Amino acid sequence: MASRNSDPTQEPVPSALKILIAGGFGAGKTTMVGSVSEINPLSTEELMTEASRGVDDLSGVEAKSTTTVALDFGRITINPQLVLYLFGTPGQDRFWFMWEELSEGALGAIVIADTRRLETCFAAVDFFERRGLPFVVAVNHFEGSHRYEQEEVRSALSLDPSVPVVIGDARERESSKAVLLCLINHVVSNVAA
Amino acid sequence: MQEHSEYGPDGASEEPLVRPYVIAQGRGRSDTVQLDMISVVIAAKRVEVDEMALEPEQLRILDLCRRPQSVAEVSAHLDIPVGVVKALLSDLLNRGLALARAPYTSKSPVNRDVLQAVLDGIQKL
Numbered sequence: 055m056a057s058r059n060s061d062p063t064q065e066p067v068p069s070a071l072k073i074l075i076a077g078g079f080g081a082g083k084t085t086m087v088g089s090v091s092e093i094n095p096l097s098t099e100e101l102m103t104e105a106s107r108g109v110d111d112l113s114g115v116e117a118k119s120t121t122t123v124a125l126d127f128g129r130i131t132i133n134p135q136l137v138l139y140l141f142g143t144p145g146q147d148r149f150w151f152m153w154e155e156l157s158e159g160a161l162g163a164i165v166i167a168d169t170r171r172l173e174t175c176f177a178a179v180d181f182f183e184r185r186g187l188p189f190v191v192a193v194n195h196f197e198g199s200h201r202y203e204q205e206e207v208r209s210a211l212s213l214d215p216s217v218p219v220v221i222g223d224a225r226e227r228e229s230s231k232a233v234l235l236c237l238i239n240h241v242v243s244n245v246a247a
Numbered sequence: 248m249q250e251h252s253e254y255g256p257d258g259a260s261e262e263p264l265v266r267p268y269v270i271a272q273g274r275g276r277s278d279t280v281q282l283d284m285i286s287v288v289i290a291a292k293r294v295e296v297d298e299m300a301l302e303p304e305q306l307r308i309l310d311l312c313r314r315p316q317s318v319a320e321v322s323a324h325l326d327i328p329v330g331v332v333k334a335l336l337s338d339l340l341n342r343g344l345a346l347a348r349a350p351y352t353s354k355s356p357v358n359r360d361v362l363q364a365v366l367d368g369i370q371k372l
Contacts, residue, residue, distance in 0.1 A: 132368030
């Protein structure tokens with residue numbers, strides 16, 4: 055295998071893996087990232103050019119405007135050779151194009167279902183199903199909202215029986231660990247299948 | 248960028264945890280190295296840096312990357328958009344001042360050993 059790293063004092067560069075955390079706006083994506091990340095969640099910004107939706111463009115040339123898409127992410131060092139990044143996906147529908155790039159090479163995804171607005175995660179479920187990316191649904195209960203049972207959520211989201219549904223609290227590290235472990239085990243079973 | 252497809256027919260890899268380096272050899276063209284958001288970068292050691300030949304941001308990147316950092320982390324820490332970080336890093340890689348390791352991609356699916364390492368790592372959190 056080719057490598058230019060012939061200097062023995064050069065420390066090894068780890069490889070990275072990523073997991074996506076999706077869900078509607080305010081569902082708890084960054085909260086979950088922060089509960090397990092070894093660093094405070096970081097935010098990176100990318101300038102994107104998008105076609106202007108203005109209706110008074112008389113020039114005949116489609117006006118472009120730039121918009122900033124912010125991505126929150128965290129990091130878990132697995133071992134000196136392996137780093138895992140957790141990326142919260144942009145919640146707004148108009149940033150779907152970002153999802154294509156983000157999901158490329160991802161190990162899997164966690165879809166956070168907000169019990170106050172279950173419908174806000176339909177789009178994410180559809181996207182990962184179409185991409186064939188393994189995912190689990192984490193039901194994040196908010197105080198005062200209806201407490202769904204796993205099967206209710208499965209049925210409401212029309213999930214395939216093989217997709218795990220986990221009830222949890224995105225603020226709690228142990229809960230978020232359990233969701234991550236559930237996802238990796240789901241990925242393992244997909245690899246074995 | 249190297250493609251990584253050294254997996255045998257049984258899905259086993261000869262090198263479970265180590266990915267090849269992205270090789271960036273300046274050939275007088277404006278080679279753009281394909282960097283991902285999670286390509287991990289480190290400043291090359293024992294290399295003379297001609298500070299006058301670099302952008303100030305590139306010096307900041309080299310300083311930050313004395314420890315391995317992903318493109319996304321460099322962008323967040325230095326408050327530079329991801330696209331700009333990629334361009335600056337691409338130049339550093341072409342000059343041999345930094346090394347980058349490509350992330351796992353769908354063309355090089357992870358194997359059981361890597362997944363087991365991830366499980367162990369998360370359990371230890």
